[in-house]
Amino acid sequence: MTEPRQVLVVGASRGLGRELATLFALDGWNVFATATRDIPLDADSTITWLACDLADENSWSAATAEFSAGIDHIVFCSAFDPRTVDLPLLEGLRRSLMVNGAGAYAFLLSLVESSGGTARVAVVNSEALYYPDRQSAAYAAGKAALKVFTAALSGLCLGRGGAVFELVLGPLDSDERRQRSAAAAAGSGRDVRDVVAQALVKANPESKIDRFIQPEDCLRLIQCGFDLGAIANGASFRLDGGSGGAFR
Template identity: 35%
Template sequence: MTADGTGRALVTGASHGLGLDTARRLAAEGWSVTGAGRRPAAAVERPVPFDYRSADLSRPETCPEVAAAAGDGWDLVVHSAVYYADFHQRPRLGFADTEEMLRVNALAPYHLTLEILDRQPPERFCSVVVVNSEAMYHADRQSAPYAASKAALRLLTAGLAETCRERRAAVSTLFLGPLDDERKRADLRAIAVKLGADEEDVTRKYLKRSNPDLVIEELIDYASCFRTIRHLRDLGRLDGGSAGSLI
């Protein structure tokens, strides 16, 4: 890590959404960033001011390849890759989609982190931030596979935190409510237009119904997520084990 607190960072899910935004912000702060995502490089929205690598994290053989990309280890790892399988649009997910959801959302960050820790130089401290979702606390017949993958991620992350207590590393969980992404915003806007209602009112009602455990009236913006990721990184360096979790 350099004198200004930056270093080598790995961000998964960096082809779009929160992962892409996080990778861009880290690069803007001076980090040497490698971003891994399923989409080909040509399909990633520009600009991409970091080393982007197309990688399918649902494949077990991908984890060693991504873990080794730094060569001499990582200072920060942010796991934000997620697979939804468009479960809201289907009456029931098939076995293959459910399995892929578990692979990407839970197994990939777990095994990738273990690979990174095994390759990490003993003198290099690594902070790992795992992005999770409060959706793990709510499940219906459509969302149950997704919620289960997030619950599995929470338990596997607890195991990683125990592993990190024996090494120069820390694992933190960032629990998120609904993000202010383009697709969710477009859906809410369409509902508002259909009902002839104010978009902010529709958003508040949606958040109250879909996230009963959160006191929240606005979608969560990417800038707030990034500030929390930096905070968790700093907590991990102080704690030296597990930095806990924040919402």
């Protein structure tokens, strides 16, 4: 009998990471998942959970030690947005650059080196890095750093059979967004699809899509990159309907 493939989902306590960890488990993968601090109370018992705070070297070093023999497939979904917490400006920026950038790089670097350069790594990034403003600058800076570090990691896999590739994603579906859209549609008497399309354009005037991106969409793209193997090394997959621009 063929052993199930293994995957580590980094940043799986909520959001897309949580959805992807669940989808991989349902597809028969042996799933390891990290949470910054506490393991979710309703965590899937078929998933092996690890604590991993990318802003704390002791924490992520302990997590990497669990995979000293290497891990074949990695999905990096961890993200920190300073706008979601009440922190002084510089502290928010520091944590963003650590979780989204330097800490992420050091953590993934250790895992790729442990694999001998054969690991296949999908790094989830955000189109937010293309259009920073005063409110989103700290978050976008962390994501821009992640893009640079992803390119550096791909160099470790050259000629070794592995691959590091990025996914630049547009607006993701979530319970909160669905509820907000449904409430707005009910209050205005409009179709919820029209409300979503208008909200996407309001959030990003360059938006070319009219629906939120589903976790299943992301999973298909990640699995494609995994299956391509070394050919996908250094690739950048955009899943935003062409909404993202270039660095200004």
